[in-house]
Amino acid sequence: AMSLFDDEITDKAIRPIVMTAQPAHATRDQSSHPASITWSPSNDGNMFSRLTILNLGHNKITDEGAMTLSLAANEVLRVLNLGKNQLTDLGLRHLLQGRWPSLVILSLYDNMITDEGVTHLSVSESAKGLAALILHGNRIGDGGARAIARSTVLEKLVVLGLGKNRIGDDG
Numbered sequence: 001a002m003s004l005f006d007d008e009i010t011d012k013a014i015r016p017i018v019m020t021a022q023p024a025h026a027t028r029d030q031s032s033h034p035a036s037i038t039w040s041p042s043n044d045g046n047m048f049s050r051l052t053i054l055n056l057g058h059n060k061i062t063d064e065g066a067m068t069l070s071l072a073a074n075e076v077l078r079v080l081n082l083g084k085n086q087l088t089d090l091g092l093r094h095l096l097q098g099r100w101p102s103l104v105i106l107s108l109y110d111n112m113i114t115d116e117g118v119t120h121l122s123v124s125e126s127a128k129g130l131a132a133l134i135l136h137g138n139r140i141g142d143g144g145a146r147a148i149a150r151s152t153v154l155e156k157l158v159v160l161g162l163g164k165n166r167i168g169d170d171g
Contacts, residue, residue: 001053001054001055002017002051002054003053004059005056005057005059005081006057006058006059007059008059008060009056009059009061010060010061010062010065011060011065014065014068014069015068018048018069018072019048048072049072049073049075050076051074052078052079052102053077053079054077054079054081055079055081056080056081056082056085057081057082057084057109058083058084058085059084059085060085060086061085061086062091063086063087063094065085065091066082066087066091066092066094066095067091067094069094069095069098070096070097070098072098074099075099075101075102076102077100078103078104078105079103079107080095080103080105080106080107081107082107082108082111083107083108083109083110083111083134084109084110084111084137085110085111087111088111088113088114088117089112089113089117089120091111092113092117092118092121093117093120095126096120096121096124096126096127097126098126099126100126101129102129103126103129103130104129104130104132105130105132105134106127106130106132106133106134108133108134108138109134109137109138109161110136110137110138111137113135113138114139114140114141115140115141115142115143115144117144118145118148119143119147121148122147122153122154123147123151123153124153125153127153127154128153129156130154130156131157131158131159132159132161133148133157133160133161134159135162135165136162136165137163137164137165138165139165140162140167141171142166142168142170142171143171144165145162145165145171146171148162
């Protein structure tokens with residue numbers, strides 16, 4: 001697991017995170033910040049490809065950072081939190097182009113995602129394994145809510161967070 005929650009992470013830092021090779025043992029001082037980074041080197045040399053949880057919530061990551069993340073293969077990532085960043089529909093599209101076959105929790109709360117992005121997500125094969133999708137605090141309206149409800153791709157969802165959006169009675 002890697003947590004860089006509520007830091008000052010920008011797009012510039014994403015590339016070194018996903019391209020990390022042969023990391024030395026590292027820890028963050030718990031007394032100064034509740035988030036932690038702890039890892040040890042392994043034989044395959046790429047720490048990112050072994051992460052099962054990546055928490056990058058509450059940072060300054062934009063669509064460019066999402067594109068960089070999507071280019072890095074991770075067959076075992078189960079949880080991705082990019083909540084409270086600066087992602088738009090384009091960033092969501094980039095994420096959905098990545099290879100995340102084990103992803104079961106995707107958290108994108110408090111970004112700038114609209115009906116367009118959610119409609120794309122609702123038909124994307126990359127979202128097929130999601131059990132939890134957290135999208136509260138975006139700009140999703142009735143059309144996005146209907147796209148999720150009608151999706152055959154998102155049939156494994158058991159948790160769906162859509163509060164604090166722009167969904168009305170028709171959604």
